[in-house]
Amino acid sequence: MNVRPFFGLLALCLLGACRESRSVYLFTSFREPATAGLYFLYSRDGYHWKDLGGPWLPPDVGPRKLMRDPSIVQGPDGVFHLVWTTNWSGDKGFGYAFSTDLIHWSPQQFIPVMEDEPSTVNVWAPDLFYDKDSSRFVIVWASTIPFRFPKGQEPENDNQRLYYATTKDFKTFTPERLFLDPGFSSIDATIVQPGPGQYVLVFKDNTRPERDIKVAFASSVLGPYTNVSPSLTAEFTEGPTATRVGKDWLIYYDAYRKKMFGAARTRDFHTFTDITAQVSVPKGHKHGTIFMVTRKTLRGLQEASTHLQIDTTHATH
Template structure:
């Protein structure tokens, strides 16, 4: 009888220990919640690659700065400049947009001047250290009244095997406007190229009926496209989205703003069906981000991301770890 009681107590003790372990695991899972959500996702399809973020620092006269990340949330400074401004009249390099071509070459375009320019800067690289000769691409030289060429954005169209470059320009008295001055009433234009030597004729990309800048093309899994854009009208100056069946549009169904007032410069990455949209909240004097799965509902994740001080409008690509190691060595030299 004593043996049976001891055996019963032992069995009950084991059951309680197992229940305690299960309950503790449940509590840990609940406590991590949304905070661990991005950690469980594979940040980059190839584990041998990391994210690279192009950037500039005000007043934009120094050139290209870089940051890298393993998960798309925590960004480490790689210092700079890696390329100093070499074209344009204003000696600036703003809004550097980079896309990796099918041969592994990184192509970059950027804003060269606040006012007076009829084109943008271009250079290419394999590793962000050695660069091609800088060129000025005069995509608006056929418009003598053009005020500016702002924030050129690169997109590689896999289906068409071509690069699409979009940018914002103002041509006074060309379009209807609201409260904006005639020299601040932007529309988006585009060219295409396969080799950055020959370009298509410049065409209007989108006229949404209001001043628009800082547009980014995003391809979704269901083979349609999203345009993340800044409504640059005086009452708005925030970010919205529109939808199209082709990378060149037409883009329709423009949304209500998903960011606050005084935000611009979006760039987007996709992680397992979730899209992270990074942007410059210049009204709040910070770099910010939201997350979405459908471009209809947006979740604030600004408190989950970390950026180097002074990080500004750029784009995200991926590099292998060999390039990253070389950039880290270069960053140590630049920091001295």
């Protein structure tokens, strides 16, 4: 028996390659008009995506029972946590549920986060990030508080800023605080950590005529985030999410006027290459977040999808 291949494989496993080989990418999704619930895409290479169908979790919190901008992160105990936008305006919080397999979900809850600001117009696109350094979850969202900040061409009820709260158990939350005021209306933020003590915020500049994706940098998860970049996408892009593929980071974004997804590749978050022509995303997919799961989890979803009542009536083409 030639033991070299065995020990070579063992060495790779010890270095984490086996774990990576068992992992696939999932992309949370919703379908307009956002009344059906949670959908998933999956990919084995981070570039080419397939539809896993849905809805996996119909929304039942909030007056309008919407589910937009679903964001999922897996905690250190293996539990998946999901947050989402429940309404265009009026709601001062977001939806929340958890699952161990992405198939069976806890009862849904509405998490109020802006009740102490009675003039708050909205709570949009809550995004989850688990910070290993502080063993806590950070939730970042966009809200408008009219006449709180200087504004540009956008109306006063669309002058957004980014806010945050933290939690360790999704039962108690810190009071909301301002997360980022870059001097202009901002929404759709997501945090990535390229390395120790390195944090990047990817977000949408929601001002007119910008409406594009930018990044900012910090040495702590809560900031301050500074050195806001020039736009890395064209106009009318939103809902960014970033994932690591090999040595690269891929930033996916919703080119909503073109009704398609685009993508940019970077290694340093300073230089970006448009790779839209190299990725494939099913039509009808609306923006969420990308996270990793095991192949076992994917197989469970695929097996369950054969028994799921797939709702594609709201997909846009």
